[in-house]
Amino acid sequence: METHTENKRTFPWWLKFVLLLVLGLPGFSGWPNGWLIQRLQETGLFTVEIAHIGVWVFYACCVWLVVLVSAGPHKLLAYLGAAFILGLTVAILGAVMRGLFPFLAAGMGRDATSFKLIRIFFNIIIFLPYSILFINSFSAKKLIDRVARLDGRYRTAGLHLALAFRVFQHTGEVVFNLFQIWTEEYPEKIIPRNSGSPGVRWYAPGKILVWIWACIHAWIFACIIHTFEPIPAMVAEVERINRANPEA
Amino acid sequence: MKIHRFNAFESQISYFTSRTGVHLPRMTFGKGVFFKDLGRWSNTYDGQARQTESVHILPDPVQGLSFPRPLDVLSSALSLSSRMVDTEEIYGLLEYFGLPVEKATQPVISLSGGEILLLNFAKAKAMLPFVEGLVACSPIHWLNENRYSQWEKLVEAFDKKKRFVDVALLEGEPFIDEKSVRQETVLQPVPAVTWQLGLDDPVVVFEEIRFPSYHPASRIEYKLDDGSRSINLESPVLITGDNGVGKSIFAKVLSGIIKPSGGSVAINAPNGSGHARLIFQDAIDQLFGKSIDGHMDWVFRFDEDKRRIAKDIYAELDAGIRNDFQDRTEELEAMGSQSRKCTLLQAKISLIAERLATRTPVLVLDEPGWGLSRSIARKLVETVSRTAGKMHVAIVLISHHARWWQGMVHSRCHLSQEGKHTVVIGKV
Incomplete structure (x- = not known):
């Protein structure tokens, strides 16, 4: 059977885990990116900012390549779409807020503030696709099964962690569903469908900020609510697995 | 049992x-x-x-x-x-x-x-x-x-x-x-809205999934059974078909949520062309985590006129249903309090009112009876069809329960699988 044989072609979980950890190493430890930036600077050809950007762009391409190979072009584009929207929103709002409230960037020069925002932007566009790939690369079911067969004090903590892992995975499913609902309501995605009332210009400077803020707010709460909604049913399921595997 | x-x-x-x-x-x-x-x-x-x-x-x-x-x-x-x-x-x-x-x-x-x-x-x-x-x-x-x-x-x-x-x-x-179950009748005929559905061999492709495990790509191609490119329908239209044949996907294509990878779907209705609006099977999700009134206010944040129209439509639908249940306390209780909207039925009425206020050419109700008793579901669809008829909005019902909508629908289409990837739409 095709699906059956294809299932067996996937990597063992530990190999996936190690490979993904290696891929994420620059994010966790800064190495080897920090080392590479230093080497580039030492050549005298690059400023520290250019070296930083060059190395992190190269690293971003490596992460995206892995996502492309693992998940396919459509998933990569979807993740990048979400990551760029989030990254740009955070960076632009960050710049606006720092302009309006200078104490947020107290002690930092103008260039340092801009550079920090660029770093935040890069972190989002690299680590959002990476995190989604990481979370969805492992089977929550297998993890719960393994933990439920443990004895001792790690069992309860392990089951809680496994459940939290599944809830994280479920967020991806929720976003997929919410995106369909959003598309039905707002076919243009970022423009309100009902914006034609006489004398009302939704794109007036004040209103557009209200609209963007309301969209971010709506998405955050919709994601949280729909992710949390099945938790009682999931807990009941995990409890059942727990009862079926009594401790020795 | x-x-x-x-x-x-x-x-x-x-x-x-x-x-x-x-x-x-x-x-x-x-x-x-x-x-x-x-x-x-x-x-x-x-x-x-x-x-x-x-x-x-x-x-x-x-x-x-x-x-x-x-x-x-x-x-x-x-x-x-x-x-x-x-x-x-x-x-x-x-x-x-x-x-x-x-x-x-x-x-x-x-x-x-x-x-x-x-x-x-x-x-x-x-x-x-x-x-x-x-x-x-x-x-x-x-x-x-x-x-x-x-x-x-x-x-x-x-x-x-x-x-x-x-x-x-x-x-x-x-x-x-x-x-x-007994045959159902409606006392007054529901007004008909004539419209045309054009199908130029739309194909929906579902990409392969590569992780955490593999699932192969698949596709659905929709065709009319007589080989033509369009079909004339009279609203309310009932769409039936076996489980998994692709009814809900078709509804999502009609409403523009899923874009066909090839071919196209066209709606030509009295309110114009364009995409249909859709009420999902599990309509509660469409509130996007908001309360019923909160959602209505959010959707019409920049359009006071449409918000007023939507609220009027809500009141008309609500009154239409309540009037018919004047002597039936159980149904009235099931409809929920008028002062604080909180029931699934009220959520559905609100979502429908919102869509009718946008003067959509076609409104698709995917399994409108879900979560409702039969009498309330019938009354909801009948009242919505009447109000939509007055506004020249065509109604499409997607349902497995053709008997529920007896005496109410003017056209019926059936979706059936032909081969592995083709779904044929035929007028019954």
């Missing part, structure tokens, strides 16, 4: 919670009540409390499936009573309930409502050696009549092992005795 019938979705949920201990936070009141409900559950939850060990089919059956793929769901269910789970056993269970084995690796969220229900049946059967019984809400609502036997097979298996089966239904809801 014990059958309990309720007038309102909310009563059905309360019964389910009391019977199983599984809390379902309320979604129609907005985030405040949702988090309060979740907090209450978390504070009172006692994992060690001994509930009767039972398998559950929830009103929205997808909520009973905690894992992302059928393979995981069934493997987990089987592992409750057996340490070694054979993949062939999983495939066997899927086939036993009429699901193709290819579905094993398809994400649960991309299965149709009926397929999700059948997967719940397979899960229940897999858990049979471990549980004392089955508690099921509306277990065949999303099934085509030819699939009712799958439910009977499941009940038979539970009976044979002397396990209890507890079913919570809404009044008049289809059940295995559906065929003997």
Whole structure:
């Protein structure tokens, strides 16, 4: 059977885990990116900012390549779409807020503030696709099964962690569903469908900020609510697995 | 088998919670009540409390499936009573309930409502050696009549092992005795809206999934049965078809949520062309985590005029339904309080009113009877069709229960599978 044989072609979980950890190493430890930036600077050809950007762009391409190979072009584009929207929103709002409230960037020069925002932007566009790939690369079911067969004090903590892992995975499913609902309501995605009332210009400077803020707010709460909604049913399921595997 | 019938979705949920201990936070009141409900559950939850060990089919059956793929769901269910789970056993269970084995690796969220229900049946059967019984809400609502036997097979298996089966239904809801139900009539004919649906061989492609496990790509191509490129219809139109044939996907194509990879779909209606608006099967999700009024205010934030029109339409629909139930207190109670909208019915009326206010050419109601008693569902669709008719909005109903809408629909289309990838649409 095709699906059956294809299932067996996937990597063992530990190999996936190690490979993904290696891929994420620059994010966790800064190495080897920090080392590479230093080497580039030492050549005298690059400023520290250019070296930083060059190395992190190269690293971003490596992460995206892995996502492309693992998940396919459509998933990569979807993740990048979400990551760029989030990254740009955070960076632009960050710049606006720092302009309006200078104490947020107290002690930092103008260039340092801009550079920090660029770093935040890069972190989002690299680590959002990476995190989604990481979370969805492992089977929550297998993890719960393994933990439920443990004895001792790690069992309860392990089951809680496994459940939290599944809830994280479920967020991806929720976003997929919410995106369909959003598309039905707002076919243009970022423009309100009902914006034609006489004398009302939704794109007036004040209103557009209200609209963007309301969209971010709506998405955050919709994601949280729909992710949390099945938790009682999931807990009941995990409890059942727990009862079926009594401790020795 | 014990059958309990309720007038309102909310009563059905309360019964389910009391019977199983599984809390379902309320979604129609907005985030405040949702988090309060979740907090209450978390504070009172006692994992060690001994509930009767039972398998559950929830009103929205997808909520009973905690894992992302059928393979995981069934493997987990089987592992409750057996340490070694054979993949062939999983495939066997899927086939036993009429699901193709290819579905094993398809994400649960991309299965149709009926397929999700059948997967719940397979899960229940897999858990049979471990549980004392089955508690099921509306277990065949999303099934085509030819699939009712799958439910009977499941009940038979539970009976044979002397396990209890507890079913919570809404009044008049289809059940295995559906065929003997009386003919329905409407006193005044529903106004007809003539419109045209154009189909230029639209193809919907579902990309392959590569992780965490592989699922091959698939495609659906929609065609008209007579080979023509368009079909003339009179609203309200009823669309029927077997589970998993692609009705809901077709509705999403009509409403522009899914863009065909090839070909096109065109609507030509009195209110113009463009995409249809859609009410999903599980309409509560369309509130986007907001309260009923909160959602309406949010959608019309920049359009006071349409908000006023939508509120007027809401009042008209609400009054139309209430008038017919003047002497029936149970139905009136099921409709909910007029001062604070909170029921599933009110959520549906609000979402419909919002869509009618946008003067959409076509409004698609996917399984409009879900979560409603038969009398209320019929009255809702009848009232909506009348109001929509006055506004020249064509109504499309997608439903497995053709009998529910007798005397109400003017055209009927049936979707059937032809070969592996083609779905043929024919006028009945």
